[in-house]
Amino acid sequence: MTAVEYDAELDACGLFCPEPVMLLHNRIKDVDPGKVLRVTATDPSTTRDVPRFCQFLGHELVSHTEQGDRYIYLIRRGV
Template sequence: MYNFYDSIQKTIDTQGFRCPEPIMMIRQAIRNIEDGKILFILSDDPSTTRDIPNFCHFMGHILIFKKTTDLPYQYLIKKGLA
């Protein structure tokens, strides 16, 4: 089984920030990683449960994992091809 954690190129912790800051931080971070690499995100903002999937859908990235059952929320986004 493939371990996505091996492909994490960057981790960002958005805990303590509220909408729209987490998405702004994610957008900046994903610009600075290579296509196909993984961004790992920690968050405690409930709005990220809808904002991150929407961000991925509209920006062409792949949300490969999310854990939103307890804090901190965790997300793995695979950067789409430019």
Template structure:
């Protein structure tokens, strides 16, 4: 796992589509532009959904990883979101 200095952590492990992205959407609304969120999920569909979420809403997917059935994402809140 990449050890980025994150401002926020969202643990969505054990949740299934669409819950991880719904929680992510709500959490991103509370962040300031430029803040970095670390999302952890166990639902494989996040591999498709999270990058699309970022592209659609103008957030930056800084990095992602898979580690022992956990899908991790580092997302920086975009200025237009």
């Protein structure tokens, strides 16, 4: 498996709704437009919340994978 490059990271493991998305909302502001943020979470509700976050705020959900009990998202910041 080829590693996907990213520019910043957010570890939201162990947090529950709404905390992962609240942290994501704050962290994405630190990422330059066009750059990729890697988010790791353990809350299953992120499978619903992260795609909606991206859709509503104009960010691109590059990928979503699951590794054991972890959900990993790559998000390209919009303008």
